[in-house]
Amino acid sequence: MKVLQVINSLNSGGAEKLVTDLCIAYLKKGVDVELALLNGKKTAFMDRLTKISPELKIHDLGEGKSMYSPTHIFKLKRLLNQYDVVHVHLFPSFYWVGFASFLGNVRAKLFYTEHNTTNRRRNHPLLKHIDKIIYKRYTKIISISDAVHENLQEHLGKLRKLVYQINNGINLNEVSSAKPYQKSDLGFDQTTTLLLQVSSFTPQKDQKTLIESLLHLPETTHLILVGDGPLRAEHEKLAASLKLSDRVHFYGLRSDVPRLLKTVDIVVLSSNFEGLSLSCVEGLASGKPFMASDVPGLTEVVQGHGILFPKGDHESLAVNITKLTTDEVYYKDVVEKCMIRSKDFDIEDMVEGYLQCYTDAIKK
Template sequence: MKVIQIINSLNTGGAEKLLLDTIPLYRKEGIEMDVLVFWNNNHQFINALKALNCCRVIVLKESDNYKDIYNPLNILKLRKFLKNYDIAHVHLFPAQYYTVIANLLIGGKCKLIFTEHNTTNRRIQKSYFKVIETFVYARYKKIVCISEEIHNIYKQYIPKHLRKFNVINNGVNLNAILNAKPFQNKMDINSNIKNTNSIILQVSAFRAQKDQKTLIRALGLLPKKFILLLVGEGETRKECELLVSELLLADRVFFLGQRMDIPQLLRTADIVVLSSKYEGMSLSSIEGMASGKPFIASDVPGLSDIVRGAGVLFEEGNSQELAQNISRLIEDSSLYKEIVRSCQERAELFNIDRMISNHITLYKEVYET
């Protein structure tokens, strides 16, 4: 059984990071697995995967233009590789559509699985996409929903394909976080950070969905001892940098870009936050809860179910409530410790080994049909 993972790129993102973390583990379990990306611009995740030398990494286009992801020529390039594999496990749009077309061009020789990572997207919100979406989903043998919430949404959206749906929660390598050692000095992250500073950390791509602006505004309501670390890259970073400048927070907000030392940063932070407008089942939220630090998230689809009863939830976009929650945790050491304990217990439910086992069972089922 030969499996290929297909995704737009291995730039910053939860689905992208998941492939970096899991492909070596699938290989360890005896699954012959490679990865194909439509586009690469010297991304750290793909460089890290290549350095592991555990699989073939196929890149359809090396360039500095992310729009190459959408180039229809990717379909023709993809079909040349697709025919060499028994199963293609696909992630995100447009890979979702292009893989279906490429497979049709080779007579449907490859069996397709698609993972639905988000509770919403632009297509599901537009009725005229329904016919196209129904056609596309019909070409997949199985559709993996990474949470029950996503499953409930899509079984209403495309009820015709209910039998294809499987719920497999994303997983996190909890040991990598628990065993990570914090920076000995906070100034090792940036020379302008003091050991007396309280560090707030958010790890997420810069997209409108992630809403870093709410967190930046919350920082402006907090005492000067609080500083904010923002890890990631993306199209809204410049907007966030402008907001930081407008609010005179340039000496308190640090844009760290894409990092490979996330576990160490998590262990060094005082509070971990995710201020998204929606999620699928956020790996960052699970990593945040596993970190040994309190985790705060917006009360939105894809985060509410995971965090409620463990971490702290705040109203989406409400920077004042977010700031109040941060202050309360820092000032109340008993509450701080209780939230840490409950977060770590919740994170245990999302161990990466469970996810790997469930996926391998699914691959075998699809392969044998």
């Protein structure tokens, strides 16, 4: 079986991490896999991938062009008949591979993984119609969680039979075996309470609420924000305007996230909506209490295990943080429940699900 993974880039993000982990896992299982990127610039995920799997062939389709350039359609068309399976992630890769499939017979079975519960195209009359035309070009649409599955089926209507659910997963051992830093290694006193959020700075995320929660917490509570994106500067200005610059630490893109998870006291994901966030699963597996916004894509994963707080409610978030830091029994109970829940999202289960799906499609 020859497989091509297609994604916009390997910048920071859950889908990018998923593709990186999938390629590594496939190669370990002897699957002939290659990767195509609309933008092949060097990133932390790219470095990790080439370090662990230097034999992986990577097609950089960008050549300096925007990933929204329709010229990608013709580049992808030349690739589609070289593989048994072409597995696509994110927009606009989703459209470009779909359009490329109209340009003649396609040997490959096309798969698309839907990573979010919603997107702006679903509220645009023309794009909503185009969406359904493109979805028809795929053999299977993979949903990554209960919420994504339900929303996607509703969106697709009569095409719902194309949707198949395979929950996202992570390498649990990579997180559990990570060695924590000393807080002093990061420039903090041992008495500092450290909060951590790992996510891109985009409209989907809600670092604003987490930053504002510090206004209700002791000055010894600090926040580490890992990630990058178009809204990072806006959040840096917010921290400065609230006189919190000395307590909010912007770490950018990092390759040592498992170690950071093991170092901090509480892991948080403040968001407006999710699919099945890998940062969420890593938080559950970190051995630290995990807190998340009560929004689609997080609620069904975290409820009954970690702590949910109302979206955008920085005061409620602060109250929950205070309870964790002042009640040792409660803290340990939340950690235990989070660890149990994380075992439902092992990457091995996800990989086997994908490979079985590929095999079934090729046989048909």
